[in-house]
Amino acid sequence: MSDFTDFARFMSALTDHRVDFIIVGGVAGSLHGAARATYDLDIVYARDPTNLARLVAALDRLQPYLRGAPKGLPFRWDVETLARGLNFTLTTTAGNIDLIGEIAGGGRYEDLLQHTIEVEASGVRCRCVKLRSLIALKRAAGRPRDFDAIAELEVLLEEQERMESA
C-alpha cells in the first residue's frame, strides 16, 4: 500500500498503545549501527490477550492487509485473527511490518526479553534485541540471503567490542 515504510509511525503507534514488542531484523541492525537498508519493520510481539488487543488497536488505522495476498481476500484485522495465527507479514498505509509470534532460534517474546536493550528512537523508548543475539537469530534462520548482513553485524560487533576495550 505504501512505497515507504514509516518506521517512526509504526513505533509511535505501538508505544502509544503500550504494545509489548521487541524490534528484531534489519531495523534492529540499523539501531546498532549497521549501514544496510531495510524495507520493513520486524517485531516479536507478546501473545497474551491484552497485548493482542493493544496490537490490533495500534495498527487498526493503518489498514493492515496480508502482504502479497490477492486483493479482495477476506482478511479481518482483529484479535481473533491474531490469536489463530502466529507470524504475519503485513502491508499497511505506513508500509510493511512483520509481526512475529515466535522467531527461529529465539522463541517467543518472553524468551527473547532477557536478550534485549531499551533504546530511544524517534522520541519513543522501545526494546531492541541485543546485537550478539540478533546475530545468533540471523544465523539460526539459516537463509543464504542473510550471509552478507550477518557478516556486517559480526564486523560491527568486533568494532563495538574494540571500542569498548580501548
Place this chain on the structure above:
Amino acid sequence: MLPRDKEPDLPPDPVIEAYKKDIDRTLLKETLKQTPAQRFANLQKFMRSVAGLRGAARRRA
C-alpha cells in the same frame, strides 16, 4: 534457542568469515559514533529518499 542468563556464543563460521572481507569497516566505525536515535533518523531519511526515487522512476516510465 538463545541461552538463558548469558549471551549467545558465536563460533566463527567460515562462510561468514569469507563475506566479512567485503565489509566497509570505516563506515561502521562512523555509525558507531552515533546514538541509536541518530542512526534511526538516518535510516528513516534514507528510506524516504529511496521511496522518492522509486516514485520518480515509476512516473517517468
